Every structure is written in C-alpha cells, then in structure tokens.
Amino acid sequence: MSAPDCIVRAARLNGRVVDLYVADGKVLEVRETGGISATNPDPAPAACTEIDATGLVLLPSLVDAHAHLREPGHEYKETIASGLDAAAHGGFGTVMAMANTAPVNDEAAITDFMLAQARRAAPHGPRLRPIGALTKGLQGRELAPMAELARAGCVAFSNDGAPVTDSGLFRRALEYSSDLGLRVIDHCEDPGLADGGVMHEGALSGRLGLKGQPSTAEAVQVARDVLLSLQLRIPVHVAHVSCRESVELIAWAKQRGAPVTAEVTPHHLVFDETAMRDYDADAKVNPPLRTADDREALRQALRDGTIDMLATDHAPHAAHEKEVPVDEAPFGVSGLDTALSLTWSLVADGVLDEAAFVRAWVSAPGAAFSLAVNAFKPGDPADFLLLDPAATWTVTPQAMRSKGKNTLCRGRTLPGVLRYHYLAGRPLVAPEPGPARGR
C-alpha cells in the first residue's frame, strides 16, 4: 500500500464507522475505524492531511445528470462559473449541462467553449459534462452532428426544453446515438396535450383558473419512448418523471428488458401541486408538480429502482422573471444548492435509505452515462463529501451560490450541512477558509 496523502477518520459510511485513505487523488482503502493494530499498522505518514470526521456522513460526490447552466447566452440567469460553484457547495462533483443555451449546444465549438469556461472557472472541478443537442437548434427537424459533439466531449444527447414530436425522427435519433454508445435523454411531453398548461391539470388547476397539463401529456411520450427502446433495444433515458402513469409504463418496459433508465427531481419527490395554491410562480416547473399520489408513486419507484436516479433539473432564473403572475413566469426551480439537503431530508425521514440515496445520486448516473464515480473501492476517484447530518441551514438568497434564487425552499430549514467536498483528492469545500454554511 502506497502512502496516503489524506485520511478521513471515523466517518459514517452507510452504517459503518470507517477511515478513508486517499493517495494521488484515488481511494486507497476504506478501513473500519479502530482496526489499527501491530499486524495492521496505521499507514499515516507525517505529512498527510487528516480530517476528523466524527459524526459526519461520508458520501461519494454526487452526479447531476440534468442541469441548465445557461451559458452561453443567458448569463444573467447563471454562468458556468456560478453554476459550478453552487454545484461544488451543493455536493456535486459532476454536472451534466443541458443543450438549450443560446446558441444551442449543437456543434463542437459550443461544447468546446463550455468546457473552456469550466476549466477557467473551476480547474479542479466540479467536472462539467455537456449534453449535446439531439436535433439542430433543438428544432426537432434535423439530427444534430452527434459524432462531432461526442468527440468534443458531450456525454449524452437531449432535446430538453423542446420535445421532439416527430416520432420517426426521434427513432432515428435513438439509432444514430446508439452507434456512439451515448444515451438520449428525453423530456417527455406531448405539446398538444400539455397545451400551454402552467401546472398539473386537476381539481386544483380548475379551481385556481390556471391552465393545466394532464399527466397524460407526459405519459404518452414515455410510452412512445419505452416502446421504441423495447423494439430497437436501444437505451433511452426518461428525464424528470412526474406522474404515476409514467412510472408504470417504465416498470412495464423494464420488466420486458427494455434498456430504459429514468430520473426524478428532488422537487417532484418533496413537493406536490398544492405548492401552486397561492399562485407561487416559483412552484411553476415543467413537468408540473403533481398530486400527493403521484409523489408517493415517485418515491416508491425510486426505492424499488423503477426510477434509477435523481437529477436536479436545475433551472435558474433571474428574480424579475419569476416575480410575475404565474402565466407569465418561466418554468423551473434552481436546484443545485438545495438538492443534497432536500434529498437528505428524505433519508432523515426514512423515505429513502442511504444506499438508495447513493445509488440514485452516484452509481446509477455513473453507469448510465459512463462517468467515473466513487464506490469507495481502491482506485476509485477520491470524490467525496462529508455531511453533517445533525446540522441544519436555512435557505435564503444569500445562502445560495447559484444566481437563480428561484427556490421552493425559501425560508425552509433543511437538514444536512456540507462540511467538506473533495474531488480527486483535492478540497473543493473545506471548513476553512471558506465560509461555513449553517450550524
């Protein structure tokens, strides 16, 4: 065993208390704390960083498979620098950025630019992994140059923000991307059925006089996608699943062996349509927050693996864009700052266990998008967090590092404060000198 350059002592790792040894940016070993003896000597050399992690939870860095970082084009909402800063402090080591920038990320030059911005802003991470456009300009008419985008560094393709209505074209896109070994991420929405709805269609939308979009608007596209996946034996990834019907369709396809994966957002797991009760434009997201029954179906699906992973769908907007009547407001919530605590609250409440949490935030997106992630095996990248589960923090605009302060958690006190975040063995977040969040 080579000499470690960093040791994390007495951290809680899924129920065990362990010491983590790191060398050269990689995991060297994870040992039970207190297992040191004459036959098993402590390998700590003198010049080694030691972190006393007593009482802290050790987690691998999270992966966000769905974020909108707004650069290029909408830097007033977010920049790659501010988005990655929020990611670092929000526990994310890898961020997959959607292609609906301006210009759209549908050519290598844009991907190159995004990666250059990320290197400049965050040379030691979090790692930016762009998602290429599925069709040129997200217009849904011609395929984007996917091979070129893949060579430039895109790790998946998506038309997120502008669903592909032409199912024939969508099929060709799946086939073409499969040659590159990269997955298509689909925002499932039938625009005719969604019909400009600003919230979930149901009794509440009817009473509020707001236009609703029914669950069916999502589910019919999920049905299309999983049927194509089954027929073609090509992977497809369903973005931000929001309703029970979609869950059942995905379960049906998985039972038949379709290589389908799916994600759910923290906000769909925590909130429901009643967040719209007082015409709160911050609760306007697409797909919309649905009923308590849908939320329960999503939680169950994440537990049983029907839904593979969590993703933020981080959608930052400027304050003035959201402080308008609901009809005028853009869709989306800012998620990178709050996702870790919001989903940790589900662990704290017993909705999700720690193993499912790690699977959903780390191993599942790692596997689906071929990203190197930390499973705490020797040789894994030393990407890890130390979370203080007993501490809380209050969500305020000042406490958020994203430029987008559009959160449903405003004023909420959330459990779980990130004390350390290491990426490849280097500290991105540490108690000093950076300002500590919460107490």
Add this chain to the structure above:
Amino acid sequence: MEKTIGSKWRHKDLLDVSQLDRDEALHILDTAARFQEINTRPVKKVPTLKGKSVVLFFAEPSTRTKTSFDMAGKRLSADTFSLATSSSSLVKGESLKDTVLTLQAMNPDAIVIRHSMSGAARFVADRVRCSVLNGGDGRHAHPTQALLDAYTLRHEWGDLEGRTVLILGDIAHSRVARSNVLLLNLLGARVRLCGPRTLLPAGVATWPVEVFSRLKEAVRGVDAVMCLRLQLERQHAGLLPSLREYSDEYGLGARHMELANPDAKILHPGPVNRGVEISSELADCADSLILDQVASGVAVRMAALFLLITRKGENAQ
C-alpha cells in the same frame, strides 16, 4: 351608522368569494341595498368617501365593469383615476410588479384591478398597502360580479336558500362562473352547470354543483339561468366545431325556459352575444334581469369600496 358597519369589516382586499363567510357576503349585500337608495335620488352622491382616491387599473379592456366601479366611486365622492393598458404608457411593456409599485407610490386608498391572468389580483394585493378589489383576474375570480348577481336575485326572491340556479356555457374559462358557484353555495342555493365537456373546468366533479351535458335536462325545474358569454375564439382554439352548433346545443331559447320553473329568471354578465348563448327575445323578455344586474353592480361596488376603504384601523378616522 355607516362608520359602525365599516369598522366591523376585517378584509383589506376583496379578491374572491372564497375569503368571505356567509355573514360577510350578506353584509355586503345589505350594505349595497342601503346604497341602492342613493342611486334613486335626484342627486346621486353622498360625501362618504370624500378625499379618498381609487385607481381603476384595467389591464384588460372592459367598459362596463370599469364604468360601474367608476360610478360607484364617484357616487361616494371618491376621486377615481383610470389606468388602462391601451391608453397608458405607464403600463406598456412594464412588468405588473413595476406598475403596482408605481401605483403604490401614488398612495391611493384602493386599487381596482382587472387583468387577463389568474392570480393577478392577489399578486397586486400582496405588494400594496391599500385595498385591492378584484375586478376580474383571468379565469379565476370576479367577486363583485357574483355579488351583484346574488344581489339581483335576492331582490327578486328575498332569499336564495333552496333556489336552483343553472350556470350555462363556457364554465372553464369563466371567472364569473367560479365566483358564482362559491357565492350561490354560500347563500344556500343549489347550483347546476351545463356546457360542452370541452368548456368544463378540470376537476369539476369535485365542485359543489350538478353537471349536465344536455341543456334540456339541465334547465328542468330551475329558478334562474345564468348565461355566460361565449368568447368567439373558443372555436379557433378547437374547443367547438362552430358557433352555430354551439348555439343549437347550448344557446338558451324560449323552448328551454318552458321547462324551467314558472317565472324563472335570466341573467347574463354581459356583453351579450345575441343568438349565440341566448336568443335575442329571451334577453329582452320580462323575466330577464340583465339590466337589473347592471344597476345592482353600481350598488354592490359602492358597498365593496365603502367597506374596504373605511374598515377599522385603516382609513376609518
């Protein structure tokens, strides 16, 4: 006398019927009845709100509601100021928030808002210190319309308890229907809705109403029919094949009123599309209360302005 009535009022704003309890709704109607008397005098003006200012902010065109509020304010000697999207550079291209902050800076005693978006009245009320009266927000609510409808029916019947009222037409897009369903229920009436499925709101099964798809069945035994205005663009939105077919199936005619209770009343919030949602002869018939509604509107809006502006602890001194 009026001061004591005003001082009992607890609401800063009138945004929807849902905020009112039965006593409060009746209190508005009783207050309106007292003001109605003023409207029959040779000099139709009292000094009650002298020195108070009311802004009429109509971001969606509406001559009748605006005129009604304007007249209500003036008869109480309030100064009224109009701000309309079409005529004012203050509103063009400006966000609702900025308009509202500008209005607040003028320090009015009340703002009446009409806006095309549901929730807009609430949006304004949350951002100003003065009273806000919802003059209609999107599909959401039109509380003074519901109050004037109830006032009109109460004037005819004395009491709404046990009466059956049919609301007919484009329920889905109607703030008038939403507010009326709430108020009619609050006052003890039974409510029926009738319209094509494409014009019924989501979740209507959870509303305290009976829903009918056939007008002939819906109208049987009712005490009043409230026709709603059909916006002609519904056809282009693919919700209706044609106005003619709509009128054949859902246009109220004399043949329908034969099935209703004797002396059943007819209401319409206006403006009427004659020959579309109601036949011309019915609109003008003896049982039509359409013009009474207009008269009631002024009295009800006088009551609402009075109660809100003179409520205790605010402008009551």
